[in-house]
Amino acid sequence: MTTIMVVTMIALLLLGFPMMIPLITAAVIGFYMMFNGFGQMDTLIQQMMAGIRPASLIAVPMFILAADIMTRGQSANRLIDMVMSFIGHIKGGLAVSTAASCTLFGAVSGSTQATVVAVGSPLRPKMLKAGYSDPFTLALIINASDIAFLIPPSIGMIIYGVISGTSIGELFIAGIGPGLLILLMFSVYCIIYAIVKDVPTEARASWRERATAVQKALWPLGFPVIIVGGIYGGIFSPTEAAAACVLYAILLEFVVFRSLKMSDIYAIAKSTGLITAVVFILVAVGNGFSWIISFAQIPQAILEAVGVNDAGPTGVLIAICVSFFVACMFVDPIVVILVLTPIFAPAIAATGLDPVLVGILITLQVAIGSATPPFGCDIFTAIAIFKRPYWEVIKGTPPFIFMLILAAALLIMFPQIALFLRDVAFR
Numbered sequence: 001m002t003t004i005m006v007v008t009m010i011a012l013l014l015l016g017f018p019m020m021i022p023l024i025t026a027a028v029i030g031f032y033m034m035f036n037g038f039g040q041m042d043t044l045i046q047q048m049m050a051g052i053r054p055a056s057l058i059a060v061p062m063f064i065l066a067a068d069i070m071t072r073g074q075s076a077n078r079l080i081d082m083v084m085s086f087i088g089h090i091k092g093g094l095a096v097s098t099a100a101s102c103t104l105f106g107a108v109s110g111s112t113q114a115t116v117v118a119v120g121s122p123l124r125p126k127m128l129k130a131g132y133s134d135p136f137t138l139a140l141i142i143n144a145s146d147i148a149f150l151i152p153p154s155i156g157m158i159i160y161g162v163i164s165g166t167s168i169g170e171l172f173i174a175g176i177g178p179g180l181l182i183l184l185m186f187s188v189y190c191i192i193y194a195i196v197k198d199v200p201t202e203a204r205a206s207w208r209e210r211a212t213a214v215q216k217a218l219w220p221l222g223f224p225v226i227i228v229g230g231i232y233g234g235i236f237s238p239t240e241a242a243a244a245c246v247l248y249a250i251l252l253e254f255v256v257f258r259s260l261k262m263s264d265i266y267a268i269a270k271s272t273g274l275i276t277a278v279v280f281i282l283v284a285v286g287n288g289f290s291w292i293i294s295f296a297q298i299p300q301a302i303l304e305a306v307g308v309n310d311a312g313p314t315g316v317l318i319a320i321c322v323s324f325f326v327a328c329m330f331v332d333p334i335v336v337i338l339v340l341t342p343i344f345a346p347a348i349a350a351t352g353l354d355p356v357l358v359g360i361l362i363t364l365q366v367a368i369g370s371a372t373p374p375f376g377c378d379i380f381t382a383i384a385i386f387k388r389p390y391w392e393v394i395k396g397t398p399p400f401i402f403m404l405i406l407a408a409a410l411l412i413m414f415p416q417i418a419l420f421l422r423d424v425a426f427r
Contacts, residue, residue, distance in 0.1 A: 001033045001296060023285045023335065030292040044288050051287025051338075052280050054162045055239060061276040062242030063153050066223075066249040067114040068268050070105075073253030073260050075220040076118035079104045082217035089204035092187075092194030094130050098123045098137075099144040099186045103179060106148025107224040111155060112370055113381045115145035124386060131199045138388060139396030142378040143404065144186055146367035149333075150179035153227055153242065156363045159283065159334055163290075163341045166355040167426070168238040169231045171363075174356050174422040176228070178364060178411060185403045219252055232425050279334060286338025294342050313351045317412050320344055320358065321365050325405075328369020329376060336366060360418040361411055368404040371397060 005026040012022035031044050070076060080101045087093045087100070101119045106112075120141040127137045149156050152172030161168035193199075205213070226244050230236035236244060253260045260268075311319065323344070327336040341362070348358055371378045373394045382393050411417055 001030055004033070005030050005293075020281050020285045023282075023289045023339075027285070027289040027292045030289075030296065034292070034296060044292070047291040048284040048288040051284045056158060056162050056168055057280070057283065059153070059158050059168070059239045059242035060155055060279055061272060062239070062246050063155060063158075064111065064275050064279075065268070065272040066242070066245040067111050068272050069246075069249040069253050069260070070220070070223075071114050071118045072264065072268065073249075074257045075223075075249075075252065076101075076105055077122060078213075078217045079220050080119065080122060082213040084202070085205040085210040085213040088202040090191070091201055092191035092199065094123075094127055094199075094202055095132060095136075095140060095190035095194060096187045098127065098140055099147075099183055099190060102141070102144035103147045103151055103183045104224075106145070106179075107151045107153075107227070112145045112148045112367070112378050115148045116142060116378060116381050117385055119145065120382070120385060130202065131197070132194075133197075133396070134388065135392055135396035136193065137396075138382055138386065138393045139400055140186070140190065142371045142376075142382050142393070143397065143400035144183075145378060146371050146404075147179050147182055149363050149367035149370070150175040150182070150360070152176065152224075152231075153238070153245075154363060155279075156333055156337060156366050157359060158238070159337050160341060160359045160362055162283075163287075163338060164345065164355055164359065166359050170356050170422050170426050171359050172231060172238060173228070173425045174360050174418045175363065176421055177417045178360055178407060181410070181417060182404065182407050185407065186400070189399060189403065219256060222248060222252075282332065282334050283338060286335055290338060290342040293339075311347075313353050314412060316344070316347045316351050316353060317358070317361060319347075321361055321408050321412070324362050324365035325369050325372070328366050329372045332377060333366040333370050336369070337362065354415070354419065356422055357411070357415050357418055361408060364404070364408050364411065368401060368408070372401055373397070 008029055009022040009026045012025060027044065031041065032038060080097070083097045083100045083104065084094070088097050090096070098119065101123065102115050105115050105118050124137055124141060127140075128134060148154070152175055154172065154175060157171040157175060158168055160166065161171055223245060226236075226248060227241045230241045230244065231238060254262075320340075323340055324336060327340060344358075348355065370376045373379065379390070379393055382388070383390060386393075416423075
């Protein structure tokens with residue numbers, strides 16, 4: 001049965017069907033083979049509906065809506081200008097500013113694709129004009145945007161939290177340390193690159209200009225305060241924080257900045273609705289597929305076959321990292337989380353691993369895979385936005401992928417990178 005399901009999925013993917021079709025087809029085939037017919041098909045439908053029933057998932061469309069409003073408004077540019085005013089003049093400062101801006105915007109959007117668009121669109125022309133090569137610039141943008149998967153809010157963390165039953169608030173707080181670590185690694189590489197390539201520096205901003213930039217960015221900086229401060233302070237649950245972000249984004253862009261008009265609401269709502277529909281369909285179908293493979297005890301069979309059950313905590317973490325990294329090179333990150341998390345659940349429980357640490361590692365691997373050839377989703381977002389050929393987009397990615405893999409290794413060796421803030425906030 002497993003072989004037939006896998007072959008069916010691969011065949012449909014190669015034929016170009018959207019991911020939900022291979023998933024649901026494989027699930028239906030598995031259901032038919034297990035129950036000798038379709039007489040109890042309502043059970044599979046119930047499992048699919050159960051996948052989108054958790055209240056925590058309400059945070060997903062909320063964060064998508066908030067990110068869409070901010071991307072179309074002024075928040076992203078104000079954050080970028082603030083970062084540039086302080087570090088744009090140092091060697092490699094423009095590249096470091098790009099990485100820092102991706103991190104900051106990730107902290108208010110939770111979406112890698114939104115970050116590629118919001119930060120990459122204004123900063124790529126500046127980096128090219130400053131003397132950075134296009135492959136380096138594109139690689140920096142798509143990989144730094146993946147920090148949005150780790151810095152709260154993170155849509156990937158929400159999906160993992162719902163599937164695994166892990167606290168989303170704890171995941172959010174635990175993602176801050178690894179996200180800042182990756183930003184530091186990228187920044188050091190950008191400075192070294194600029195020194196080696198002798199990239200000219202930007203003009204130093206005056207303290208008056210810096211003060212003005214900070215003043216303009218104060219309102220957008222309220223987003224991470226609402227999310228992290230609200231959850232840490234026990235004021236909001238993650239879902240309530242998402243709703244507060246939407247309200248804040250509306251007040252900011254429509255009332256304070258007046259960068260958007262009422263006529264923009266339709267386009268924003270339509271975009272959010274389409275993205276949300278895709279995400280929820282994938283979650284529903286993925287939950288049905290996960291139920292089938294769990295009912296058939298396929299995860300236990302796979303883990304036993306590859307010897308993961310006897311590998312110990314470190315071996316399980318390495319197996320998780322490799323599996324999620326490779327899978328996200330080919331398949332949408334949300335689908336990978338939905339399918340692989342239940343497969344590794346028995347091994348995680350048996351070895352007593354902290355589900356928050358596992359969630360951070362999974363989120364990191366999803367981020368790496370999203371920017372890794374051949375089919376990382378952020379690669380194709382960059383191709384569509386910047387109108388550059390595939391090989392040019394991926395040419396500069398190897399150093400960044402190496403740094404992300406190094407970050408994963410450091411997390412396995414030193415779990416407190418992720419768990420320290422979680423322990424302070426929730427223990």
